[in-house]
Amino acid sequence: MSLLVEMQGIEKRFPGVYCLKGVGFELRSGEVHALMGENGAGKSTLMKILSGVYQRDDGTVKIDGSLVEFNGPKDAQDAGVGIIHQELSLMNDLTVAQNVFIGREPRSFLGIINEKKLNLQAQEIFQKMNFDLDPTTEVSQLTVAKQQMIEIAKALSYKSRILIMDEPTAALNDAEIAELFTIIESLKSEGVGIIYISHKMDEIKKIADRVTVMRDGEYIDTVEAKDTPLSKIISMMVGREVKDENVDIPDLSSSPELLRVKGLSRGKEIQDVSFSLKKGEILGFAGLMGAGRTEVARAIFGADPFDSGEIWVNGKYCAISTPSDAVAAGIGYLSEDRKHFGLALGMDVRANISMATLGRFTNSCGVLKEADMEQIANDYIEQLAIRTPSDTQEVGFLSGGNQQKVVIAKWLLRDCDILIFDEPTRGIDVGAKAEIYKLLEALAKQGKAIIVISSELPEVMRLSHRIAVMCQGKLTGILPGGKATTQEQIMALATQ
Template sequence: MSAKLLSMNRITKSFPGVNALKEAGLQLEAGEVHALLGENGAGKSTLIKVLGGIYQPDDGEIFVNGKKVTIEKVTDAQANGVSIIHQEIVLVPYLSIAENIYLGREPLTKSGFVDLEKMIVDSKKYLADFGLDLNPKTIIRELTVAQQQMIEIIKAVSFEAKIIVMDEPTSSLTDKEVKSLFQTIRSLKKRQVGIIYISHRMEELFEITDHITVMRDGEYVGTVKTKETTHDQLVAMMVGRSLSNIYYREKGWETSETVLEVHHLSKQGVIEDISFDLKKGEILGFSGLVGAGRSELMRCIFGIDDYDSGEILLNGKHVKIEQPNDAMNQGLAYVPENRKDQGLFLSKAVDYNMSIKILDKFIKGLRVNDKVEQQQVDHYINELNIKTPHAKQTVRNLSGGNQQKVLISRWLATKPDVLILDEPTRGVDVGAKFEIYSIMQKLVEEGVSIIMISSELPEVINMSDRVVVMYKGKVGNILNGKEIKQEQIMYYATGGGKR
């Protein structure tokens, strides 16, 4: 057999404190669609960034058509026929289709001006090749997301790319648009282009790919023929690790008192017909892959975003939540996923950040009662064991774990009945993780109900009384007690069990 189109062998890459890739690899043939599969954080994106010249590997070799290559920058990747279609669309909104396809390598006329006519005529050919009935002069902003994605693909093809990487290409497409993308992929296959296809959606992988390479924790797990594998086998490959018992929690909430009920909540294109309930003193885990709609659901419940239909009941009563303030008054609290952008005022002090939500407690008219504020702040610094020299320390200077604790304390100060934690331990070290788990445990003992969104399976499994698994904006299943296992969660999170 002739040489492989692409071989990535023993690629190793570490970042300070993390081994992102450990001898990972990938073999790609010409004319095949090869899926790269793995949990969040399995190292897929890192591997692709090495191929695209965005990261330099610490070790390992890359061969294109049997020839060893070094890819040090983006242009090296292009020169080797590699083109990457990123998850977010990178087109210039106010330039035309033709101008975007040729951005950075415009053809020139003899007099040195941009040859617009050639650009348009050539672009039209490409558009026709892909069966797109579009005017090349159309401004990108006027296209649908799917059309923009097609233009990205056309751009990649017009570079004469032999290897095209598609990173979650269908995450913002409708079913119909996915169909036309697949047609495009099939026509690329005929031209002997090799395609690396990253997606979490199993049914897509079974429809379009020839081989599937599974990664886990930065390592190569194995490659299987799509025709000869099953959903179950892939899930087993993805999760096949033993659970380290980072935190063991005695489960079993006695009460059957329901605090929060959500019925048939829908928002066009984001979430669909979501129903679940939350018991008093329960930790309800929300699992799912990136883009499954978990945070979006919480934003709707908390009144940050509007929803189209459905209802929310608190303690058996209908509630109207139109803005975060309503949610707060109803006893809800939401600690967002991205604490730096959405939560903390980084350049302000610990006490400022803690008391911002409860200012009316110690501001009476024009008088600010510093003493009460001070007591509150000290209380939480002790209670949550926040490691800060004093309450006036700037939050930016705290560690990630302590920043997270400051943010949690801000919401605890509002005395919520329902606490929504979105990725509560992302980016914090093991010790702080443990402390955050203890805080959660203490809260549920006090009767607070917690919704925890987490992408870390061990965390979800160890902490949750029940787990809602989401897939493509819908509830895949709600798992209970003994059903809460890695394989089960991953099965539903990748679209298993769907009618």
């Protein structure tokens, strides 16, 4: 196989951060080359250099053996480089087709956009992906999973020879992932080289030919995927052994009930859902994409209205119609979409951690007590091992995993009794996952009542004391957590 990409001695610095230190990477035609490392290892930064988003400070980049200089994404696209970013970058007010072909719309000789042809072209890509979606649908009406598939379609529309996939399956269910892997195999057969960034270790064995590992902005090694045990890859990533232990299920028979949901309904999305949650309990929610798990969480938190049902907190009925009502009742919610609903990306770490508790940091004259905010922010930065040069670093410049930790810190500071974690480890590496698992277990031992929504069955089973399973808006059953339940039992309820 010929060499498509060769990067040597790549250096990149941001104010206060040395991101890449002499990193090398290569990609052959017709291969899937996995790029792995913990959050903050420099993977996304290296790929942003290859895709023209960032300019390198030093080093060389060759494509097809020729030196290239990219002054922007357009230069990279013209050279055949496409990228599917980890964070969604779609325009919500435009249609699906308009997003896929933004800036490249088919036009008449008068310059008028041919909407019919635009929609047909988008539909052709969706058919190739086996993805059923009306191209005239406005993006704001779609789930995160469907928006992710649109990002993939957009990248495929450029007919790129070099395709970078940054956490492409983070929001996809098993069926959608299988379809994506079929697309990847087809692209490989056409000679396309694919750089695949993922924290899902099982995916690497299924799809990758080679694996390159980075740690702390440096190149560690490149190995053959099929010949290398996952334990070795993990050790290379984190520089230490990571143990994955099953949850220790406590006896909660005498524990008080902190949350009760009765007959919660909203159209077909939520149909007569009822469950309870005890102090010190972790209740996992499993189900296929679109089963209604996130919809239930958002209704409890007051983010979306519901048609009927009751929410009881600490044995008292609560009329929750807004997030403010939920927070006042002691409920915190970490959204699956931290970029839009969990963070103010243009503000610093300190402000984001404090934003749900500003009253605590305001004096009698309404002036913020910056010194107190700084102290608290740095306490959580240390406690959660948030990788940031300081508490004044803009959150938008942090890696996805570290952004997630900032959201967690915000709700920990609020000291809510009931915490809802929606996909808490999406886009987070194995080392950080283990840290968050320990954090959730510690919170439960402190008496917090926790709901965990996850699309990864091993994660739900690993964390949960009980597992609530949903299918098409209905709660189809509640199973014991840990080793007492199998994935087959969960899937049986998730596909009723």
